[in-house]
Amino acid sequence: DAGVIQSPRHEVTEMGQEVTLRCKPISGHDYLFWYRQTMMRGLELLIYFNNNVPIDDSGMPEDRFSAKMPNASFSTLKIQPSEPRDSAVYFCASSLAGTGGMDGNTIYFGEGSWLTVV
Amino acid sequence: AQSVTQLGSHVSVSEGALVLLRCNYSSSVPPYLFWYVQYPNQGLQLLLKYTSAATLVKGINGFEAEFKKSETSFHLTKPSAHMSDAAEYFCAVSDPGSARQLTFGSGTQLTVLP
Numbered sequence: 001d002a003g004v005i006q007s008p009r010h011e012v013t014e015m016g017q018e019v020t021l022r023c024k025p026i027s028g029h030d031y032l033f034w035y036r037q038t039m040m041r042g043l044e045l046l047i048y049f050n051n052n053v054p055i056d057d058s059g060m061p062e063d064r065f066s067a068k069m070p071n072a073s074f075s076t077l078k079i080q081p082s083e084p085r086d087s088a089v090y091f092c093a094s095s096l097a098g099t100g101g102m103d104g105n106t107i108y109f110g111e112g113s114w115l116t117v118v
Numbered sequence: 119a120q121s122v123t124q125l126g127s128h129v130s131v132s133e134g135a136l137v138l139l140r141c142n143y144s145s146s147v148p149p150y151l152f153w154y155v156q157y158p159n160q161g162l163q164l165l166l167k168y169t170s171a172a173t174l175v176k177g178i179n180g181f182e183a184e185f186k187k188s189e190t191s192f193h194l195t196k197p198s199a200h201m202s203d204a205a206e207y208f209c210a211v212s213d214p215g216s217a218r219q220l221t222f223g224s225g226t227q228l229t230v231l232p
Contacts, residue, residue: 043222091161107220109161
């Protein structure tokens with residue numbers, strides 16, 4: 001089974017440019033999460049979706065960040081314009097909703113998109 | 119609100135020695151608790167989880183953790199460290215009644231010395 005797939009794995013961009021990060025969740029999972037990891041702030045939840053609908057975006061740092069999930073198998077996180085302080089690893093993750101069951105609350109992470117804004 | 123505190127941002131052990139990584143949680147309801155591991159340049163991988171069944175939970179790679187409600191702890195242990203265990207370890211908590219959100223601790227970097 002394929003895990004959560006993220007692209008690009010690495011991106012270096014100039015300040016002011018638009019950055020789009022992509023994610024394909026595990027098939028059948030109906031929750032999708034975007035996390036950001038930095039040395040200073042650790043792992044932060046940016047936004048999560050349930051059945052393609054954004055549920056909580058309170059972690060999105062500012063209006064420069066936006067996320068979409070047009071269908072169950074694809075999500076994007078966009079930064080426009082990008083700034084050096086956005087440099088971080090961005091993780092997409094997904095999980096399966098369900099009643100009970102050992103797997104009900106396991107969140108599966110992608111390998112991350114390593115973003116550097118210069 | 120839930121929170122997780124990991125004591126010790128860096129832990130060093132000798133190969134073959136006991137590994138003990140500490141995690142304390144705060145939660146207003148009986149929580150679900152998780153340990154994730156992150157190897158260099160990789161994503162997070164689930165090691166084990168507690169979901170209100172047995173308090174002693176066994177995970178992958180010989181790790182285990184014990185849920186102690188009286189101490190609000192969920193420490194991770196492994197009897198004998200291996201060089202391949204060097205990684206960053208994250209404790210996380212979720213509210214079973216919530217929508218799958220995890221609150222992560224700040225992480226503990228484990229170094230295994232030869």
